[in-house]
Amino acid sequence: xxxxxxxxxxxxxxxxxxxxxxxxxxxxxxxxxxxxxxxxxxxxxxxxxxxxxxxxxxxxxxxxxxxxxxxxxxxxxxxxxxxxxxxxxxxxxxxxxxxxxxxxxxxxxxxxxxxxx
Ligand SMILES: Nc1ncnc2c1ncn2[C@@H]1O[C@H](COP(=O)(O)OP(=O)(O)OP(=O)(O)O)[C@@H](O)[C@H]1O
Numbered sequence: 001x002x003x004x005x006x007x008x009x010x011x012x013x014x015x016x017x018x019x020x021x022x023x024x025x026x027x028x029x030x031x032x033x034x035x036x037x038x039x040x041x042x043x044x045x046x047x048x049x050x051x052x053x054x055x056x057x058x059x060x061x062x063x064x065x066x067x068x069x070x071x072x073x074x075x076x077x078x079x080x081x082x083x084x085x086x087x088x089x090x091x092x093x094x095x096x097x098x099x100x101x102x103x104x105x106x107x108x109x110x111x112x113x114x115x116x117x
Contacts, residue, residue, distance in 0.1 A: 017064075024060060025057070025060050028057055028060055035107070042107055042114060043110065044106045045106060049102065049106060049107075052099040052103070059095050062088065066088045
C-alpha cells in the first residue's frame, strides 16, 4: 500500500509538472471540464465523454514526457527526433479530433433539444 501511495505521488507530480509547464495541457483540462459540465447538464452518457477526455490528457502527458526525454537525450537537432516529436504531437491531434466528434455526437442532439431547435 505504501509503495502504491508513493507511485501515485510521483504520478501526481508528473501531472502537476505538465499543468505548470504545458499551456496545451491546461487548455485541454479546461475544455474537458467544460465538456463534463455540459454532459451533466444535458444528462448525456458520461463514459464516452470521460474516456475521450482521459485519452487526450493521457496522450498529452505522454507527449510531454517524450519531448522532455528526447531534449535531454539528444539536445541537438536530428530528423529522427523531429519525426518522433511530430508523431507524438500527431497522436494528441488525432485523439483531440475524435474527441470533438464524440462531443458532437453525444452532446449535439440533447443540446438542440434543450434549445428547442
Ligand atoms: N531536436 C529536434 N530535431 C529536429 N526537429 C525538431 C527537434 N525538436 C523539435 N523539432 C521539430 O519542431 C517541432 C516542435 O518541437 P517542440 O519541441 O518545440 O515541441 P512543441 O510542439 O513546440 O511542444 P511544446 O510547446 O509543448 O514544447 C517538432 O514537432 C519537430 O517537428
